[in-house]
Amino acid sequence: MPIRVTLPDGSSLLLREHATGADAAAAIGPGLARAALAVRVSHPEAGEAPVLRDLTAELPDGARIELITAKSGRDALQLIRHDAAHVLASAVSELYPGVKISIGPPIEDGFYYDFDFPEGSTVSEDAFPAIEERMRAHVEASERFVRTEVPVQEARAHFLRQQQDYKVELIDDLVRSADPDAPLRTVSLYRNGSFTDLCRGPHSPGTERIGAFKLQSVAGAYWRGDPSRKMLTRIYGTAFFTHRELAEHIERLEQARARDHRRLGRELKLFSFHDVSPGSPFWRPAGMVVWNELTALWREQNAQRGYEEVKTPILYDVELWRQSGHWEKYREHMYFSEVESRVMGLKPMNCPAHIQIYKDERRSYRDLPVRYSEAGLVHRHEASGVLHGLLRVRHITQDDAHIFCSEEQVEEEVKQCLRFAFHLYAIFGFEVRLELSTRPPQRIGSELMWDRAEAALTGALEAERLAYELNPGDGAFYGPKIDLHMTDSIGRSWQLGTVQLDYSMPERFDLTYTGADNAEHRPVMIHRALLGSFERFIGILIEHYAGRLPLWLAPVQGVVLSVSERFAGPAADAADRLRRAGLRFELDARGESVSRKIREAELRKVPYMLIVGEREQRDGTVAVRERDGTQRAGVRLEQLAADLQRQVADRSS
């Protein structure tokens, strides 16, 4: 009995009984038959969501199908990258007898495979050429990916015989986690050449579909991501349909390296790191300008929104950390020191400090909300292996604030925090993604409290008509939170802000306010950071702008260049006048060629270069070159200064 399937354009196709995706492709045309890699099958009437299948899989009658080809984008790339992972495992298994294989999925930009190499043999990037050569042999051999369904015990016995312990463990786990009403009877294996792997699939028809591949790096990775389990050796690679796409990808990686904030930080003399204080940036004069401009923005914007700035110590009696719960939950990440037999701890968070100030007075409901902001310096002992330039540091200056408010005020305050955040991000052109994290399994407080807290956050998000992802169970132990993530100009994601409801600290520190009913009430704390930390945010800015900081943030906004030493006088005058106009201008009247001075200013990514020579001296003007190379001759200095002042004032460039 023939079957009928529906194609994406709505037309239907009649196929013989037991027809496969490959049959469907052939029925549509020989070109598609050659190009097809897999098929996406759904069966809406049977309530089945779309799933990718091998071309050799039988199609169910009445299914909707879509053939996947190299042009199908991400799905297609994932397929051949998964293929490439199997080819990598094939090659490594041949070259390193006794290696144990574990898992090898496709990932965002490529794929990896985790191996357990026999005792005493490791692999480094030096081995890549040999492995790649062997992989190429598999690709050139056009091996078929053959799927077989085998009974669980048979598969288990197979991998046990081969001493593939990780595969045996995976099978055992699959059996254990199966629905008791539908016990697992078979598992699928994929074979290419003489290599067989436990794998759910799907795969493309054969290894020749991997047009271009490259191994990239080797790294350690815990088996199943569990630090108490064995560390495996992970080999990363990537694959594309064409060599050209692979080359473009490698080019993109090069460009990302060129905008690495650690490199730019050194080249632009913004900051440095020193062994004497690992994980703590030393801000150099140029970096300090950026820091101060950003801080000024933060201070000005906070003041406009009813925040009062405070400043609190960094060193506290350990008793405070016992009371706050940090001693219990966070001790390993804190720094302690004992002086005159009193143990003191460096603060890893500012909240207990702001609480002290809240408690300086008796508070009335009329005082609420109380909003304290602080560029709070905290220290966290981040594990040595996680430090990363400005993006992961031990010395952290948070753009912190704590809002003490009544429960009724929570939603409105959260709304204001979100609006504030969006206002700030818009200045830099950042697009953000929101995540709402709700009650975790380990938590304090009543269910009623959590209901109200989550409702307040949800209410704020909905009232602001903001799209968000839900992260059930990912909230802090003391309350739910909204996290704000940005995607930078090369597609990477960073967490910036966080807005957290906190019902724990007010309890632990017995915070109160007197209500209209003359009774004592418990305030709620909102813990919020919008930039995240100044260190991290500046790191992100550097990468976002590839070092070409906007005028208002640029450490040096312009350089006045004399054509020769003869024009040092008028050039110095111009620089002086711009400096008096509040602009950060330097003078370069050295006896060097104009070309050289231009080149040096360009390398420093200075926004404006003003050239003063014969003509300019005569006309009382300057020639303006912007860092993108555009030029204007005969510009009047007053006009330029006014224009730049305006750009700086509204931070428009």
Add this chain to the structure above:
RNA sequence: GCCGGAAUAGCUCAGCUGGCAGAGCACCUGUCUUGUAAACAGGGGGUCACGGGUUCGAAUCCCGUUUCCGGCUCCA
């Protein structure tokens, strides 16, 4: 913290199998007086990360430590 790799002048890097520590840029001095991304010449600059070991001899080989890089775990 764990796995792997690296550390040579301020920066980027060369230095082969153990045999006198180098280049370019930067810096200093001099000449040139420059018109939109590198004028020319000369000069100074090193505990080869640190500590131990092997060796007649170590930047080079071995062990340990520190820091950094790429991941993993973590990021309250």
